[in-house]
Amino acid sequence: MAMDSPGASMAARVRALVAAHRGDRGALLPILHRIQAEFGYVDPDLVPLLAVELNLSRADVHGVITFYTDFRSGPAGRALVRLCRAEACQSVGAEQLVAHAEQVLGIKVGQTTPDGSVTLEQVFCLGNCALGPAGQINERVQGRLTPARLEALMVEAVHS
Template structure:
């Protein structure tokens, strides 16, 4: 499903979010987070709309959206698997987890299954360094994840 800011409900939601933050210093980031929370992603068409609303250049808005990995340009799958690739988790086997996810669900970081069931993301810290390697499945954080445990977590999370 594609979300378009030309859809009246979507445009109304974005306008309400902008209005709630208008006048706040540094409003772009909170607005982008609120749009993603509301829509599940930040549609590309938002860039021009936000630039106009906030008196910013399109390049400024695009730069922020593309710089922060947390902002999605397309809707995520029903299940989101985030693999920490920061130094502590890398040292403890994050590469093996990426390979496991690729083998188990056929996706590399940054990809979403065609049926919308799963999105795989890499992140550069989940704040769980002492228990690395770490993953997050939807909103549940898992530490000390090895390949065997990851297979079990994926089987449970992705099963219909």
């Protein structure tokens, strides 16, 4: 990461986060969560920095980031749509809802629309099982989603 790049301020902030957790056992996960909360994603260019700062291998850092689906490697869209694919939601139409969302948005789960308006993600339980199929749009959990209701909520989220 070059010091004159926009990432220089991110690198400085990451060093401060590492310093705040230095000496903690298992510091990597809390640091990654803080990075994601602050920047919206974990930039892959931070892997070498985190590895050096935490005395870990790059492979270890990369492995943790890619293992946990909550960590994104790029910015999310203006609307973050997370659809539940756990068994309770599957039994009431979650797979059809996911397929509909992919078709309408023209992307697959894990992708962001080319215009940056919507990121579509999957989760495996939102704790809203009795009201499935469930989803989360910009941090707000929604139940009994239908294709039409999901589309309306996505439009509302993009324009709010």
